[in-house]
Amino acid sequence: MKLTFSPASPFARKVRIAAIELGLIDKIEFVPVSVVPGQPNDEYSRDISPLKKLPVLILDDGSVILDSYVIVEYLDDLAGGGKLIPASGAARWKVKTDHSILQGVLDSMLLCRYEKMVRPKEFYWQAWHDDHWNRAWAGMARFEKQDDALSRPLDMIQIALTCVLGYADFRFPDCGWRKAYPKLNAFHEKMLQRPSVKISLPPTA
Numbered sequence: 001m002k003l004t005f006s007p008a009s010p011f012a013r014k015v016r017i018a019a020i021e022l023g024l025i026d027k028i029e030f031v032p033v034s035v036v037p038g039q040p041n042d043e044y045s046r047d048i049s050p051l052k053k054l055p056v057l058i059l060d061d062g063s064v065i066l067d068s069y070v071i072v073e074y075l076d077d078l079a080g081g082g083k084l085i086p087a088s089g090a091a092r093w094k095v096k097t098d099h100s101i102l103q104g105v106l107d108s109m110l111l112c113r114y115e116k117m118v119r120p121k122e123f124y125w126q127a128w129h130d131d132h133w134n135r136a137w138a139g140m141a142r143f144e145k146q147d148d149a150l151s152r153p154l155d156m157i158q159i160a161l162t163c164v165l166g167y168a169d170f171r172f173p174d175c176g177w178r179k180a181y182p183k184l185n186a187f188h189e190k191m192l193q194r195p196s197v198k199i200s201l202p203p204t205a
């Protein structure tokens with residue numbers, strides 16, 4: 001299998017950590033790809049994903065699996081199922097819903113980043129930026145209050161939350177999440193003890 005990848009992408013990092021934790025990392029070839037908002041990549045859009053986003057998992061028969069959540073679910077299945085995502089019952093829907101929140105947090109953070117770094121300065125829209133930052137911040141606050149999610153055995157939520165916090169450090173180093181969210185800070189320190197988390201840290205900004 002191949003995975004379209006960038007070391008800066010929190011979504012790709014999520015898949016990488018999951019693949020390591022599930023013992024599947026050696027089955028995946030990581031293919032660095034450049035997809036930049038505002039710039040076409042016709043080959044990628046045509047052959048891999050019309051959404052022009054990474055990561056995408058390309059199976060040996062050429063079929064594709066996306067997005068990052070579905071890839072992790074696929075890998076979890078390959079590993080026997082129920083390892084990172086509960087196989088059934090209320091816990092499954094809770095994990096899926098919490099993951100949607102974390103996915104939204106990352107989407108909002110990326111939009112903030114694009115607003116500042118990609119959009120021409122004359123079109124910068126502060127209120128829109130702040131609205132998305134507030135969503136990301138409120139999403140983090142939600143997990144600060146979830147002791148169980150921070151302390152139970154490793155699952156998809158802990159991996160996704162780690163990627164959110166790592167991305168906050170990477171792109172918004174002065175945002176102050178550690179001070180505002182001490183339980184998330186302790187959780188992140190604990191997660192950093194895992195080789196999968198350490199090896200996949202985003203490049204130094």
Ligand SMILES: N[C@@H](CCC(=O)N[C@@H](CS)C(=O)NCC(=O)O)C(=O)O
Nearest residue numbers: 009011035036037053054055067068
């Ligand atoms: N929902 C997607 C989001 C993926 C995503 O936004 N990837 C970013 C990189 S971190 C991307 O490819 N951006 C390029 C673009 O939007 O042009 C997932 O979970 O995989």
